[in-house]
Amino acid sequence: MEKLLSYVSKINNHLLQYSSIDDALNSCIRDIGLEHNIDRCYILKNKNNNELLGLDYAYEWCNNGIKPYINHFGVNKSLNNAFLSINSILYKDKLRFGLGKDIDNKLLKKILEIRTVKSYFFLPIFSDNIFWGWIGLEDCKSERVWGEREIFVLQSITKSLGIRFSQNTAISKLERTIEKFNFFMSSSNQAMWEFDIETEKTNFSLNWYGILGYTNEEINNIPDFWTKIFSPDDKKQIRNDFRDFTAGKLDKFEGNTRIIHKDGHYISAKYSGLLKLNKKGIPKKVIGTYMDISELVEKEKQLSLSEAKFRFIAENTTDLICQHSKGGDLLYVSSLSNDIIGYDFEELINKCPWDFIHKRDLSNIKKYYHSIVKNQQIETITFRFRKFDGTYIWLETTTKVMLDSEKKIIGFQTSSRDITKRIRADKEMKAAFLKERKFNELKSNFVSIASHQFRTPLTVIYSNAELLEMKINSFQRDSNECKVIISRIKNEVERMTELMNNILVFGKQEAKKIEKVIQPIDLNEFIDTLTKTYFNKDGGAKIRVTKKGFKKVFFTDESLIVHILTNVINNAFKYSVGKPDPELIIIYLENNIEIQVIDYGLGVPKKDIPYLFTSFFRASNTNSIIGSGLGLVIVKQFTEFLNGTVELKTKENFGTTIKLTFPYEHQ
């Protein structure tokens, strides 16, 4: 019994003594082999650590004169396969032993024959309830019977092996964790300390050297090291805080301070501590960290500096500077917003600027936004923005995307300026330019048409002069013929005079040289005088004048009205020769005065009607009647100049009615 105990304790000793598992197992199988007086002892390891087994002939001890198989690949492989085929038994924590010749598994029997095994003993090893492998014992000399005690001992040894394996796993896990922890600690800018309240001793983690420049030994050799490294400004306060914290008077021990490097320079640090209590709730230790935040502090300083710079620029530029979220909402608006758009900058924070944009510009803004998101380039747009008072101003906005370190959009920065004046000036300039161009076209057309209009009477005059000359030279002086020729010349001179007069009047109106002299007139009397002076001559056609409604005083420019009416009445006479006399009707309406001039003459062909108020246009049926093509144009211009309107109704061969309407008062 004593011998057995010593054997088991020897095995356990191997397992405890050796830090290397290989050394421990090799010693164990050697002692198992010698103790049981067998020829071979070996361990097969399950490599896979899961349901699928994968066996590895890992350790082997052989008696003197017995052939080892640890490096025999073929036999090992066959043995493995054979074990796999019987593993269903072993795997379930059942042992298997007996004589080699009695074995029922053919493969295993054959292998054991090769290995000259007379007796065998297989035992599974479990570690943390996971099948770890098994141990095999072989006797090549005798067919032995395995005793009960022997079996029991082997089972308990196998259990010890399992325990050793699980301990090994735990240690290696812990080692890995410590290794990881040390790695992280050494590469981090955070140092740890542990203060024992009873002994008042402090332990420091290794990376203090990196942070403070002291070696671990120096740290440990300087008494009260940790109290000496704070900046003099904070030292007292921190010591007081620490005392209160360990006494339970302060809930937290944390803050920012500056600690002094071995070189003498300061490092910005964040410190904090945690109280460790024992089971009775009495404070035992304080575990704390110091973090080097110099870089962070420096960055914060730079950031606040650049932010101050940005704000200085944003607040002092004449442009409206804004920052927007990724979705477009306003996050920052410079204080100039009040001057430019009438809103206080606070009112706009978190608002979407699209809500203020003129609906006609919205689709453009959306396109602009998508283009910026897509191209990530600075782009400029102009649009209308609704001010606080509801009016719109034109803004010219330049947008830049703000990106994070991974080049992802985090927002937008915009700079906007009020360009309403510029847009207005542009529009005015464009309008002025167009007007100028139109006027120039009109002028050049006018000159070209006017010169054409002059050529015809000149041709008639010159040709008739030539005709007259020929007749005189050839002594064909028929006085009647000569009279015709002379009357043609006279007619054409008249036509040219009319043309010239009209061109002068037209030119004046075009150049806005005509001034209105508004005065009250009695239209009834005025028309009577006009018709007597210019028309209704003895022996000729007469115009019949009718008056309707209650007479009212008419405020207008007399000379312009003369121009208008003589032109219209003249036309009525000119184009109705041989037809019933023309008529003139004055109608006093409530708010307006209406003058109708009606003739029963040629009328105007339908196709010509749209062009009647175009300079130099003459209806196609008026060739035999002298005219400049300017009369109606001037009538229309003057009437509108006096705030009146012209309407024309006409039918070819039935006559024409011209209706002029004016307000009584002239504003």
Next chain:
Amino acid sequence: MNTNKILFVDDEPNVRETIKELLVFKSYDVRTAANGQEALDILEYWMPDLIICDMVMPVMNGSELHENIKKNKYLSTIPFIFLSAKNEVELIRKCLQDGADDFLTKPFKFNELILVVTARLERFEKNKNAQNNLQSCKKKDFLN
């Protein structure tokens, strides 16, 4: 004496009458029309030796009349002279390119018109004679 026939087209009655009288004075047989359409109507039954035509006219203007005449194989050989108040170089160039024989601008000196008319008529006569000769030769060949 063989009197040359001239068709004068102009919408202005005074111009029409004056030019007609001038040409008649020079012993031409003159007929007038007030626009292109009237001229085409006359050409259906009266064949002139020369046409003088205004450009800007109602109903059918000078260019349209010229185009119609050029398309007609019986009329296309008749000399065609424009007489217009229009004097833009581009227009004149285009009319001449389209086959007009001359382009005079109003106002004009009658002598100039007569010079142009005479020259065109002479050439027209020569061409006519040449063609007649050719035709009589063909007839002779045919008879022989």
